[in-house]
Amino acid sequence: MAEEYSMEKEVKLMVPITNKSSKKEFNRGAWTAEEDRKLADVIQIHGAKRWKTIAAKAGLNRCGKSCRLRWMNYLRPNIKRGNISDQEEDLILRLHKLLGNRWSLIAGRLPGRTDNEIKNYWNSHLSKKINQKEKQSGSSSTREGSKSKKRRVTEKVNEEVKEEETSNGGHEDSKISTDLDDFFDFSNESPLTLEWVRKFLEMDKSLCEFH
DNA sequence: AACAACCTCAACCGCATCAGA
């Protein structure tokens, strides 16, 4: 159900929720247009740091964490909303195979996309595709709820990542810099994509070395 | 039309890590 951002939908979600268990009774739930505006204004003046202070300065009865999340996933400039293109999907699949559930890393390679968006896209669209492939390759499974199905896919992926990590001596960096052929089938790949992947791996490798 | 099952995605939660005192 990929769709363009609509203010109408946003307004419909404006239901204030209060948390009985939280000590300070912060506002929770969907953000209102007014809250968005206040948050954006304060960030424009003070910058996107010290979220607790930002929340207070904006006069928002929200915790800093909530403000950060709203900014990172929604209000930040250059956020791309709506359909994920075929190229982007392809990239997500490849990066996920390479990096596992490291959504922020994957998002970092997709300009304008957030980790949350990619994570959601993976859980709702791509995990299904993988499931279908599994079925095609012979493994049969009975009908079941989408959530448990989703969880199992995530668990499976995590197990695979763990296995890969342990087989590489448990070191993440060595996993990333392992021979590309272990991760991709490049037989149909354009030279441009190959070049991009090489640059990507070099960049990550040099970053790891730097740290 | 009415209901149930399923899907999507914004938001929350808990934990790990970082940075400064």
Add this chain to the structure above:
DNA sequence: GTCTGATGCGGTTGAGGTTGT
């Protein structure tokens, strides 16, 4: 070295929408 608050991340939840019966 350790304590504490801030930040970032991945997993999970749940409201609302869509689709199937």
